[in-house]
Amino acid sequence: ILNVEQSPQSLHVQEGDSTNFTCSFPSSNFYALHWYRWETAKSPEALFVMTLNGDEKKKGRISATLNTKEGYSYLYIKGSQPEDSATYLCAPRYTDKLIFGTGTRLQVFP
Amino acid sequence: NAGVTQTPKFQVLKTGQSMTLQCAQDMNHEYMSWYRQDPGMGLRLIHYSVGAGITDQGEVPNGYNVSRSTTEDFPLRLLSAAPSQTSVYFCASSTDRGRRAFFGQGTRLTVV
Numbered sequence: 001i002l003n004v005e006q007s008p009q010s011l012h013v014q015e016g017d018s019t020n021f022t023c024s025f026p027s028s029n030f031y032a033l034h035w036y037r038w039e040t041a042k043s044p045e046a047l048f049v050m051t052l053n054g055d056e057k058k059k060g061r062i063s064a065t066l067n068t069k070e071g072y073s074y075l076y077i078k079g080s081q082p083e084d085s086a087t088y089l090c091a092p093r094y095t096d097k098l099i100f101g102t103g104t105r106l107q108v109f110p
Numbered sequence: 111n112a113g114v115t116q117t118p119k120f121q122v123l124k125t126g127q128s129m130t131l132q133c134a135q136d137m138n139h140e141y142m143s144w145y146r147q148d149p150g151m152g153l154r155l156i157h158y159s160v161g162a163g164i165t166d167q168g169e170v171p172n173g174y175n176v177s178r179s180t181t182e183d184f185p186l187r188l189l190s191a192a193p194s195q196t197s198v199y200f201c202a203s204s205t206d207r208g209r210r211a212f213f214g215q216g217t218r219l220t221v222v
Binding site: 044 | 209
């Protein structure tokens with residue numbers, strides 16, 4: 001069983017605050033690290049797919065880093081907005097399996 | 111542009127009944143997979159397929175069967191439903207192992 005851990009489980013921040021979450025996973029035999037954003041009553045949508053070269057990804061106010069050797073990734077949100085409220089999932093891909101963590105639930109208050 | 115379509119959206123079954131959850135994608139994706147989502151457990155992989163005619167087990171395969179006779183369709187069968195299978199089921203597809211997954215809207219299943 002592959003154990004993908006995300007922390008914290010939940011996070012409440014004020015609008016304008018910057019925040020970050022952690023994803024840790026077994027680093028052997030993984031091919032890529034995915035981050036998804038999941039809004040209530042919707043389906044998960046991809047934010048980033050990070051490959052083994054460990055490059056940093058950025059999309060507007062959201063960025064992510066990946067440490068392939070030690071098996072962890074950070075997701076950063078700069079200047080959080082209420083529309084950023086969602087659950088953020090990370091998922092390392094091992095060969096043909098995409099294994100999800102339990103997610104970090106972010107709530108941004110105006 | 112339908113993407114990944116799951117049917118039905120909601121279903122109530124009695125213990126012991128069988129049913130098939132349908133998943134179809136129109137993006138010519140080779141990779142398809144089924145997940146279940148339970149409170150506090152995240153998305154857990156049930157079965158997956160890397161192409162037509164090829165399927166394999168995920169993390170929680172017991173009680174479920176799949177087949178992949180075409181690239182487009184990946185149905186999930188519950189042979190004898192149990193209350194423990196009450197969950198929200200998501201189907202996902204991607205072009206290959208390196209690409210992002212696209213998810214269907216989910217099927218909420220209740221077994222009584």
